[in-house]
Amino acid sequence: MKQHVVNKARRASLNQVFKQNKSFVAVALLGFIGSLSGCKKTTDDVTPKTTTTAASENSTVDNWILANMRDLYYWNDKIPANPDTTLSPDVFFDSILNKFNATTNPDGDRFSWIENDANTLTAELSGESVTTGMDFNLYLRGSSGVIAQVLYVLPGSPAEKANLKRGDIITKVNGQLMTTTNYSDLLFTGTTFTYGLGTVSGTTIADSDQTRNVTATVFQENPVFLDSIYTVGTKKVGYLVYNQFVRGANGSNANEYDAQVDAIFSNFKAQGVNELVLDLRYNPGGYTSSSANLASLIGKGVSSNKLYFREEWNSTVTPYLKQEWGSNFNIQNFLDKPQNIGNNLSRVFVLTTDLTASASELIINGLRPYMPVTTIGTTTHGKNVGSITIADETGKIKWGMQPIVFKSYNSLGQSDYATGFTPNVEVDETSPLLPLGDTNEPMLNEALNQISGNVAGGRRAAVRNPFIQMGSSIQRKAGGQSMIRDIKSLKL
Incomplete structure (x- = not known):
């Protein structure tokens, strides 16, 4: 296939794509236990249309999809040369994806999706x-x-x-x-x-x-669910249940949820916390600006001069992005945070399940070069790729899409968690479920036992749930398993 390039006519449109979405990047939603395909439509159009009218409208939307995908899709070199632009937009979008297959295409796309209402999608990504x-x-x-x-x-x-x-x-x-x-x-x-x-x-x-x-x-969900401090022997243990990486409420520019996390760590620091248990078991991801904020409160010896993660985009759009926003357009460094407790920590414990994904896994991957990260629970989901929300700046096309556009790497160049992070200590949630924050709750209890040294050989036998899990409502959230990255650093 002939190499696609970003031409002059498309550059203004690409600029608008980033600006209208406040230039954020997200990892796409996994279909709920297989019931959703790589594309999804939220409602059906109930207005009768003639075949000719429907085909014409499909063509308009499909060509808009195709133009953006050829520029931005991570696997844009895999898009068919002459796709059928008479198909309904959701079917068309699905037809041009580089679909994952465990045997024949294990590095393919599992996560791109499309919605017929871009405004609703944006709200849901903010909780x-x-x-x-x-x-x-x-x-x-x-x-x-x-x-x-x-x-x-x-x-x-x-x-x-x-x-x-x-x-x-x-x-x-x-x-x-x-x-x-x-x-x-x-x-x-x-x-x-x-x-x-x-x-x-x-x-x-x-x-x-x-x-x-x-x-x-x-x-509106507040992602900061619970924080506590426990005394374990001579240790002061900070505990945070954090359920999504969201800076602030939908429509707010106050970043109030990030500020709430800052305040929690300010208290941790004032109280002399020297062990940390970060509970991300139900956190499917979110804004990487919030992920960077949290990592910067935890990391040992981190600063704005040290890399948190970098992104790899396709060869078509990378030269354009470098030209427009500089060679560091794909770099996210840590932040300088006065509330950082890293100097008091020798390690961090992260509680995980298969719902722990994307921006949550970014925390694990991004911190590992700087300090030991002990994971307790079950294997994480495995999302090391990201997507941007694309909507039509004219408003004529109502659809919004989330194509995968980059892959993420930590400061050591590692991005080897597409199948998830296997826990250092395996503990499953079992019935009855104890309240989050209860020191007898199995996953938190295991972390506290690790901290106290009350484990044989540094770990205990796995605790498993006797029931067969089919899925979770968390997977149905827009932005479930997501990495939403502000690109304010791109000088917009």
């Missing part, structure tokens, strides 16, 4: 969505039944007001038992839900008469 305010894991019940176990409930949310709590087992929705064929429609369609609760005894799940009525609403 605002229509939600009940809780997240849950899904497990098989027998051969075809399904249950949902609540992982956490957001303060002030409809779910909290309905008295739902971490560990609750949902077996029914609106009076229907959940199965492998109906659970998706029951849990993710509509806004009004009556949840029927169940109980767990060992590996047995029983239905109960208890119900909870919840109506989903537009809700």
Whole structure:
């Protein structure tokens, strides 16, 4: 295929792409337990159209998609030479992806996706969505039944007001038992839900008469869920549950969530914290500016002169980006943070699951060259690539897309976690789920035992969940498993 180049006519459009999105970069959403393909459409167009009109509209959108993908897609050299631009935009987008195949294309694309509403996508990437305010894991019940176990409930949310709590087992929705064929429609369609609760005894799940009525609403999630300080012998242990890398609320420029994290570490420093447990078990990613902020509060001996991570873009757009924004356009250094506690730390513990992804994995990968990082839990998701949100600056095209555009590397040139980080100590969440922050909760308890030295040979046997997990509501979030990178350093 002839090498594609960024021509003059496209340069102004590319500049607008970065500016209109505040120049952020994200790793794309993984389809929820295989129910979503590489592209997704949020609603169906219910307005009847003639075949000719539909084909014309498809062509307009598809050619817009194609132009951007040929410039920016990480695998732009794999795009077909003459794709069918009469297809519906979601189908067309999927048709030009360099799709992952474990056998024939293990380095292919698992994460690019497209939405038919760019504005909704942008809001959700900042933590605002229509939600009940809780997240849950899904497990098989027998051969075809399904249950949902609540992982956490957001303060002030409809779910909290309905008295739902971490560990609750949902077996029914609106009076229907959940199965492998109906659970998706029951849990993710509509806004009004009556949840029927169940109980767990060992590996047995029983239905109960208890119900909870919840109506989903537009809700802004604060990613800073919990912070505590524990005393373990002579150690002061800081603990932070952080569920998404988001700088501030949707539409806010105050970076209030980053400021809240700064304040927590200021307190850690004042209280003499000398061990840190960072709980990222439910953190699917987010803004890498927030990831850099957090890493800069933790890293030992880090400063704005030291590399946190760098990006590798395709050979088409890299020369253009270097010309426009300088040779360091793809570099993210640490920040100089007076709240940094790194000098008091000899290591950091990170609690992980398969929901720990992208910007969370960036923390692990980015800190490892500077200090020991001990992971406790289960293997992380494996997202070392990123994407930008692309929307039409004219507003004529309503679609928004998240194509993969770069791969990330730490200061040692390492990016070898596409299959996730295997935990140093394997511990699974088991029923009943204890409250987050409870020192008997298995994952936190393991970290505290590691700190106290109360482990044989430096580690204990793995604790495993007896139920078969099918997926999680966290994977359905826009920006789930995401790395959203500000490019303010590109002099916009």
